[in-house]
Amino acid sequence: MSVYHRQPTSASYRHVVPMLILLGVTIYLAACTMAPIKVDSPVIVPTLLSTPTPPDTDATWRLIASGVEIRQIEAPGLPVQIVRIDPTQVRFVVAYDPTKPRTLQAWAVQYGAVAAINGGFFDQYGEPVALLISDQRVIGTSYVDQGGMFAIDAQGRPHLWSLAEQPYDGKPFAQAIQGWPLLVRRQGEAAYTVADDQRARRSAIALDQAGRVLLIVAPGASFSLAEWSQFLATVDLAIEVAVNLDGGSSSGLIAQGHQGGVRVDPFVPLPFALLILPL
Numbered sequence: 001m002s003v004y005h006r007q008p009t010s011a012s013y014r015h016v017v018p019m020l021i022l023l024g025v026t027i028y029l030a031a032c033t034m035a036p037i038k039v040d041s042p043v044i045v046p047t048l049l050s051t052p053t054p055p056d057t058d059a060t061w062r063l064i065a066s067g068v069e070i071r072q073i074e075a076p077g078l079p080v081q082i083v084r085i086d087p088t089q090v091r092f093v094v095a096y097d098p099t100k101p102r103t104l105q106a107w108a109v110q111y112g113a114v115a116a117i118n119g120g121f122f123d124q125y126g127e128p129v130a131l132l133i134s135d136q137r138v139i140g141t142s143y144v145d146q147g148g149m150f151a152i153d154a155q156g157r158p159h160l161w162s163l164a165e166q167p168y169d170g171k172p173f174a175q176a177i178q179g180w181p182l183l184v185r186r187q188g189e190a191a192y193t194v195a196d197d198q199r200a201r202r203s204a205i206a207l208d209q210a211g212r213v214l215l216i217v218a219p220g221a222s223f224s225l226a227e228w229s230q231f232l233a234t235v236d237l238a239i240e241v242a243v244n245l246d247g248g249s250s251s252g253l254i255a256q257g258h259q260g261g262v263r264v265d266p267f268v269p270l271p272f273a274l275l276i277l278p279l
Contacts, residue, residue, distance in 0.1 A: 064259040068084075070083055070255050077218075080217070081216070083115050083262065083276075084208070087212065090114065091156055091278075092158065092276060102269055104253075107275060108256070114257060116255075119132070119245060119246065119270070119274055120245055122246070122272070126272075127271070136173075142167070142168040146164055148161060149178045149243075154174055162241070177205075183229040183243060184239050192225055192226055193229070195226050199224050201218060202251060205245060215255075218251070
């Protein structure tokens, strides 16, 4: 019968093992204590131009350039963006090129504009479906008994009126665009009341009671035309008269200055645009 004999463990080995274990634990704890803790870099999310303004600053106009102020107003979906223009401190140009439509930003850069908005409706060839005047050149045919007309006379003064109340008689203007429908008539009354559920991006041009020009865009598909008309007639912008411009994918508004700006890009290139240039 064989007998199994366990090998004796030396005293030195018995002492070394615990010491090695203790040393390893000590080194590990020291490494954990001294190693820098990795913190992920913060992710910066770009602020959208349409980010809502806090209620206490909602009515604040911000001057960004000579004669140019911006503001946004809470509305269903995205806030409505407004640029208010003092016509005595700027000049207006209707840029037009149906053969080479451009982004609104490209139009603004080409002319050195401080603000820009899309114009009225156009066809598949880039031609206006109503009247347009660019540097005294008349293109297209005026709306009859509908819509409105924004025009700049030879002295640089803005005019905006209902074409149903005052048809265009061929009077020469330096610049002009027409839109449809009229949204706000004199005395601040909503001018379009045909109800429908077709909501889209909207753009408009208006004159306020002080004679300033308002460029207005709703960047979200939040309003039907009747709702857009009612909104502009009741919002605290002191609008005297307003007309709708080409909405949907054409809606765009840009204003840029030393104190910030606003940018709502159209989804399509534009054959013409209304530009506001510094004097």
